[in-house]
Each structure stands twice: as C-alpha cells, then as structure tokens.
Amino acid sequence: MIKKIYGVILLILLIVFSIDIPAHEGEPNMGFAWREGAIEIDIKKRGIKLGDLTAFVIRFTDSITPYRMGDAGFTGIEFDQGGIFGYQAETFLMKWSSEQSQWLTEGFSEQIIISRLSDEKRISASEGKGIQGFIENLTTSSSFESHPIFKIQRPDGLAPDDGAYMIIMSVLGVDGSGENIIYQPSQPFALVFHINAKSSFNGLALSEALDVAPVLKLNNYTRMDALFNWAEENYSRYFPHKLKSRFIEGYYARCYNNGTCLGSLDGKIYTIGGELGGLTDHGAIESFYQAAGL
Numbered sequence: 593m594i595k596k597i598y599g600v601i602l603l604i605l606l607i608v609f610s611i612d613i614p615a616h617e618g619e620p621n622m623g624f625a626w627r628e629g630a631i632e633i634d635i636k637k638r639g640i641k642l643g644d645l646t647a648f649v650i651r652f653t654d655s656i657t658p659y660r661m662g663d664a665g666f667t668g669i670e671f672d673q674g675g676i677f678g679y680q681a682e683t684f685l686m687k688w689s690s691e692q693s694q695w696l697t698e699g700f701s702e703q704i705i706i707s708r709l710s711d712e713k714r715i716s717a718s719e720g721k722g723i724q725g726f727i728e729n730l731t732t733s734s735s736f737e738s739h740p741i742f743k744i745q746r747p748d749g750l751a752p753d754d755g756a757y758m759i760i761m762s763v764l765g766v767d768g769s770g771e772n773i774i775y776q777p778s779q780p781f782a783l784v785f786h787i788n789a790k791s792s793f794n795g796l797a798l799s800e801a802l803d804v805a806p807v808l809k810l811n812n813y814t815r816m817d818a819l820f821n822w823a824e825e826n827y828s829r830y831f832p833h834k835l836k837s838r839f840i841e842g843y844y845a846r847c848y849n850n851g852t853c854l855g856s857l858d859g860k861i862y863t864i865g866g867e868l869g870g871l872t873d874h875g876a877i878e879s880f881y882q883a884a885g886l
Contacts, residue, residue, distance in 0.1 A: 620648045624668045624763060624778065626734075630814065631763060631778035636667070639781070643805025645760070647782035649798075650742060658789030659752060661742045666727050666763075672734040675765045675774040677727045679706075680839075681713075682780045682810055684721045688756040688801040695758060695806040702752045704759060704785065705743040715759055722842045730765060744787060754793035756801040757785040760810060773838050777813040809859050813837070813844060815886055816856055819877070820846055822884040823854060830854075830868060 623636035633639075639646040648664070655661045668677060685704055686695040696717075703716040711726035728738040744752045760782050765775030786798050817837055824831045831854055835846040843862065845855025852866030861874040874880075 620650065620664055622648050622664065622666050624666070626668070626671045626673075626765075626775055629776070631765075631775055633763075633778050633781050635669070640802065642782055642784075642802060645780065645782045645805065647758075647784050647802065649784045649786060649802070651786045652742075652744065653786055653788045658787070659744050661785075662739055664742065665737055665739050667735075667737045668728075668730075669735045671730050671736070671765065671775065672732050673730075673765075673774050674732055675730050675767050676770065677730050677736065677738075677763065677765050677775070678724055679727060679761045679763050680724045680777065681715050681720050681722065681759055681761050683758075683760040683806075683808060684717050684719070685715050686758040686806055687717070687753075688758070690755075690797060690800065693800075693804060695801075695804065700753075701746050701748065702757060703745055703747065704757065705745065706740050707743070708738065708740040724839070727763070742785065744785060751789065752787060754787050754790050756793070756798055757787070758806065759783045760806075760808065762811070762813070771838060773836060776817070776837075777811075777844075779812070779814075780810045811844065811856075815881065816844055816877070818886050819880055819884055820854060822886070830863075830866065 620638040621636050623634060625632045625635045634646045639648050650661055650664045652658060652661050655663065671677065684697060686697055687700045687702065689696050698717050700717060703714055706713050706725055708726050713723050713725040714720055727740065728736045730736060744757065746752055760780050762777040762780050764773060764777040766773055788794060820837060824834055830852050831848055832850055833848065835848065837844055837846050840855065843855035843857045845853050847853040850866045852868055853864050855862050856877055859877055861877050861880055862871060863874065864871045
C-alpha cells in the first residue's frame with residue numbers, strides 16, 4: 593500500500609515538473625508595437641472589426657467577480673525610447689440599447705473605472721472624455737505587459753445592468769514629465785465591456801451590438817500633425833518653426849516661441865496668443881484639412 597501511494601506521488605511530481613505551463617497573457621491580449629514612427633495596434637490579432645475601428649472585447653463574464661476584470665492585458669514591443677505608456681479616452685462611456693439598436697451616449701449612470709497601481713480613472717456618460725491614464729513605465733528593453741483593473745459600477749450602489757458598454761481610446765507614450773510626447777498617439781480603437789451577471793445579455797445579444805458601429809467623429813492625430821506641419825510651412829509668421837505636438841489642457845497643440853499656440857479640440861481649430869490674441873475658435877478642422885489638401 594505504501595509503495596502504491598509513493599508511486600502515485602512520484603508520478604504526480606514527474607508530471608508537474610515535466611510540463612511547461614505557458615505564461616497567461618490575459619484575454620484579450622491588446623498588442624501594440626512602435627514601428628516606422630507610429631503605434632501599430634492589434635499586432636496579436638485579438639481584435640474584431642467594428643466599422644472602421646478595431647475593437648477589443650473585455651468579457652466580465654470570464655471573471656470570478658462579475659463587475660471586476662483584471663485579466664485583459666496591454667502588451668507592447670519595439671518601444672525602445674523609455675518613457676511612460678498610457679491611454680487617452682477619446683469618448684465618454686457608451687451603452688448598447690437592444691430596444692433602439694444603437695449605442696447610447698446618455699440616459700444611464702454606469703461608470704467604468706480603470707486602475708493601474710496608484711492611478712485610477714473614471715469614465716461615464718458625462719465625465720472622462722480626454723482623460724489620460726497610466727499603463728506602464730517603459731525602459732529601453734522595448735517590450736512590456738501590463739494588466740489594469742477594469743471595474744463597472746453605479747454611483748447609487750445598485751448593480752450595473754447587464755449589457756455592452758464601450759469606450760473609444762488611443763494609446764501614446766510621454767516622457768517622465770508627462771509634457772512631451774515620445775510615441776505619437778495611435779489611431780483610436782474600442783474597448784467593449786460585456787456584462788452578463790444576471791444572465792440577461794448573452795453572447796447573441798453581444799454579437800448584435802458588435803454589428804453596429806457608433807456614429808462618431810474621432811481624432812486622427814496623424815492627420816492633425818500633417819495639418820500643423822502645413823501651417824508651419826505656409827504661415828510661418830504665426831507658426832515660425834517646427835515643433836512636436838503635445839496635449840495641453842485637453843487640446844492637441846503646439847506652442848511657439850512667439851507666444852502663439854495652435855491646437856485642436858472636439859473637431860475644431862483654435863489659436864491663442866501672439867499676434868492672434870485671445871482664444872479663438874476658427875471652426876471645423878475638416879475645412880482646414882480640405883484647404884491643406886489633406
């Protein structure tokens with residue numbers, strides 16, 4: 593009997609120590625790379641197409657706790673200039689309405705909380721757009737893996753509704769001061785959160801939501817930079833030298849040594865300072881893209 597027990601234990605030990613257990617990357621694994629001066633998104637091909645967007649589905653249904661998820665991971669390669677890697681919320685929180693077959697932008701109270709170490713950001717239907725959050729400190733080793741905690745809640749303490757929720761965000765890298773951009777913002781992508789704690793929003797309902805892209809005008813930072821470059825080349829009196837863009841009080845902007853700042857916010861072009869005086873709204877950025885041939 594003793595020999596039989598010993599044999600079973602020995603067999604278990606051999607199995608345990610002879611099997612290579614793969615590292616758990618999290619689901620979905622949101623992979624990014626810095627290539628040819630731009631952040632490439634979804635290099636691991638874990639996203640899906642949602643209109644013109646890439647969407648990553650974060651399934652709270654896979655979590656032990658129904659309203660908290662810490663398994664989804666951000667990973668990156670070829671980021672070799674150090675700095676801080678983070679995200680920017682490009683929209684407020686949206687909620688899918690099965691009755692209306694569209695993404696709602698108001699009329700609900702749920703909030704998404706994204707936390708990583710001591711950084712915690714809240715995004716709802718009325719707050720959080722433009723907010724920036726922390727993902728990982730970068731080194732020159734060029735690769736990283738990070739797992740923020742995602743939580744969904746209601747401020748009144750009641751349980752959130754089952755359903756699908758969405759945030760559009762971009763990722764970027766800044767230096768230690770947080771002022772200067774090292775890795776220019778990526779193209780926007782979607783995070784879709786699937787909640788089914790009460791078994792009232794199953795996979796079929798989710799698939800219906802993922803068939804409908806939200807109607808939005810999103811920032812295209814590559815195009816903005818091209819427009820700012822065009823302004824420097826054609827209106828050097830006001831924008832006298834080449835600069836890199838950065839975020840200033842929510843504006844994607846450049847400020848010159850003559851005191852003039854040029855920037856964009858919510859689809860419009862603004863200037864302030866220098867010969868151009870106080871803060872001036874110059875209208876829709878699309879008209880400037882057309883003038884610049886962009």
